[in-house]
Amino acid sequence: MVKKLTTLLAALAAAVTLAPAATAAPAPGDIAEALKHIPGLTVVSEDPAPAGFRFFHLTFTQPADHRDPRAGTFEQRYTLLHRDFAAPTVAYTSGYNMNDRASRSEVTQIVNGNQLSMEYRYFSPSRPAKTDWAKQLTIWQAAADEHRAVQALKAIYPGKWLATGASKGGMTATYYRRFFPHDVDGTVPYVAPNDVINEHDSYNRFLARVGNDPACRAALKAVQRDVLKRRDEFGALAAREAAEKKYTFTTVGSIDIAIELTVIDSYWAFWQYQKQADCATVPAAGSPAQVIYDWYDRVESLVTYADQALEGYVPYYYQASVQLGSPESYDSYLQDLIRYPGKNVSSTFVPKSIKMPPFDHFAMPDIDFWVRTQGDQLLYIYGENDPWGAERFAPSRHRDTALYTVPGGNHGAKIAQLPAAQAADATAMVRRWAGLPPVAGALTQASPPAGFPDFDADPLVVQKPRL
Template identity: 30%
Template sequence: MSYAKLRSHRTHVYGLIVVVPFLFLSSCRSAKRSDDASTCSETQERLAEALAESMVLQCTANLAEIEQRGAELERDNAALRSENTQLQEDNAALGGLKDTNASLQAENEQLTTESQALGAESEALKAQISVCVDELEEARHPGDIRDRLALIPGLGVQEMKTQIDGARVFSVRIEQPLDHKDPSKGYFSQRFVLLHRSEDLPMTLMTTGYGLFGGPDTWVDHEDELTVLTGSNQIVLEHRYFEGSMPTHRDPAEIDWRFLTIEQSAADSHAIVEKLKPIYSGPWVATGRSKGGMTAIFHQRFHPADLAGIVPFVAPISHGINDARYDRWMTQIGPNDGRCRTQIEDLTVELVRRRAELATALRQSSAYFDVFRVEAVEAEVALSANMAWALWQYWGSPELCSSIPRAGTDVTQLGQWVFASPYDILGGSGGSDEPNYDQYLYQLYRELGGPSQSAPYWEAAVADVDFSMLPSRSGPVWASELPAFDRTAMEKVEAFLSNEATHVVAVYGAWDPWSAGRIQVDETRQSRVFIAPAVGHSADLASLSTGDRSRALELLQAMYGRLNFAGAKTTAPSAEQWQHMRESSQWLDRHIQRQEMRDLRRAALSSIGANR
């Protein structure tokens, strides 16, 4: 019952207390006119008294209840006041939150505006990125090989015209560190020539060991024997410090020769493989002739993972600076009967003995010799007479032995045989390539070593020759700082070849003086050393016996994964194909011959100077 209802009930009760006695009194006043007036009055008084008493009791009870309920209501009201106070506090707090919310809403509207702007900018950037991705993908896989090469960092590329069907040829320069272990020492530009057929084909990496023998144009139409055999791509690499790959164009005396080592050279080849392997992902096979073949061996020695194999031709590994094995080999070289060796030795002595006649004939036949004093030409003839090594190296063959002049031959015929084509032992007496000898000699004295090349019969014959009449030549630019010979360099190479090297096909000539330094390999590792019969430094695959050629082709098939004749894998090339490959190797051999004959001549001059 609510407080308002209690108050209404109390008022009603008080009203009854007043009204009921009044009704009884009114009734009694009416009864005075009758006989029962006194009785009525008495009765009314009793009733009124009883009723009043009853009403008082009832009111007392009601008042107690009302007071109890009032106390409860007071407690409820106190609770409501407390709750109202809390609500007021909460409302005050909500007022602050409303302000914060209003601020956040304003900030959100600002962020929404900025987000919309960023969204528009993001869409524009996405469009630009999409274009860049397309351009990058096109750059990674451009349609033209020249463009792909040009994208390689550190490469400069120029295309050259070639007559080779289905091929394109590029002259390339690559920036190489002088010291691959410490690039901070500077860089140099190294040259190579790339013959491109297809990115899917193998790569034949041919190192010359010297320069490019004149420049990239020399190689624009040349295919190596292995390139012809396999139909592969081809690189012809110029050796560091030679011709156009010198570390500087300053005075040669200022060149730092310390970095002309087999390890640095191998690192040059390795850098080229690393840069081009993403394009030419097929097998890479290193090859080369003579010093170039040695360079291929060094590449595999230091970076075997680069290569599927190596094919060095006539590449010697020497034991020291004066390796006596070559002298012993020269006493056994040629046909077994030894007659050819004896004929060459006799011819040597004959030339020295008749040097005055030959000098006169040379001065009469060539303006080149006419400018020198006759004594100088005589000394030149005597020096050139030490020709056994050169004859066996470059012309060792049955034809050589059958053509050697006999004692007493007419001086004109004698001079023509010795100093004219094909032998021309004076061909190494000079020329623009002679400065390359400094580089080769440095390598010889530091790591490569070389033959002793003693010839007692010649040395005895020239005992009274005045070699001081020869034009003076300066020594190497590094002569004042002769490098210490590192015997371990070749020892480690030989240990690698014997114990670790795999997929090696090496070819040597049976009549080549350098074959005394032929390598040894483990034939259980898909490797073999072949000796071509009755041939000198021009030995190649075509000059091998039929059985050896077949075995060599099997090993090459394992390296390259393909051979290029008649679509077959093991069938031998035709005679015409072998002839084409033979001509290719002979072309290269002639270039190397001119370089190495100068080296031999300078070595002979150095020997004379050391012995007198």
């Protein structure tokens, strides 16, 4: 059935006309002049960039619905980091909002290329004025956005193209390649979850044995139980912070619900963002409330699920509720303290004003089947201790693909953190896809790109949502 569905969806995607922007004039010597010739593209500003690069904020006119021209258009935000017309170009997305800085993804560093970065549709302000979430916010529509933009920019960047992204961006890069397999010459998704069967997964089994220290897992669970037993103390601290920041909790229902959901998620969040060595920072159960509260601020703030904090991530939670799927709630050891069973699901974080269609049980199996059987030039990077890697993509080993896991790595895993031989092999693979010769060794964390900020330090690169 899955095979038939894959064939059907592929035929449907091929049948839809996605007219890319008209071919631009031959690229002149100046990138700013070249960008003017691309229909639908607007240069909003040019900002300072490190030596040898130019950096532009752009908008690109996209159909609100690639299958229905009558639905109108919207302006999608992009940035362009330009180095050379002849250099390889990397299509990057976080799967969320735009990263506004002139920074380079690891793949862009490896190939020393140009980088076109996109804001995912429905993340403000890249949203149609008249919304239709069910029709317009799907993985196919987002892939079609990237397809049109890449095809338009190929008019001035005729060389090799790669696609990349981390977390939801890695998922986005995979979906883009599945629906438009010939757009780019290689795809490098980082820490990309693959929740094939919603609400029936292996995340909880992973969390039960994550890390190499049972005492750390026990300490995390103990402090969770401690907070839920002392709700009044922690509720008062959270209420004080919420009042100072003018936070409300209408979407989840109350500040008490928000605290409970945060406490449940904190175990996951610790392993997603912290390292094994950070086990030493876990406060003992019974510690002063302020000490534990401050620790939660570093791991998973107890006011994380305020309306104002959730607002920017609603498109993600919507997609998790209708197509992407989401992990089970890891909370069996907290059941005697939980007041709101069944509340820790992605739909809880979507305002009731947004109507959601039934869950699409075919979307993720279709992607998974394509990666396993047809996907080529795919390189997946995961972190050993990252819960999102519990259900990962599994590309065929016979189609110029690879999968590497960073030992002890978290949700920020990258090629430079791999053992030296694996990092060198992965680097060589990426450069080969980009039409470049191999280099000695690989990028290391000790050698950041000159003039650029730390890409992984940007909060829009490593995303906040646990779900």
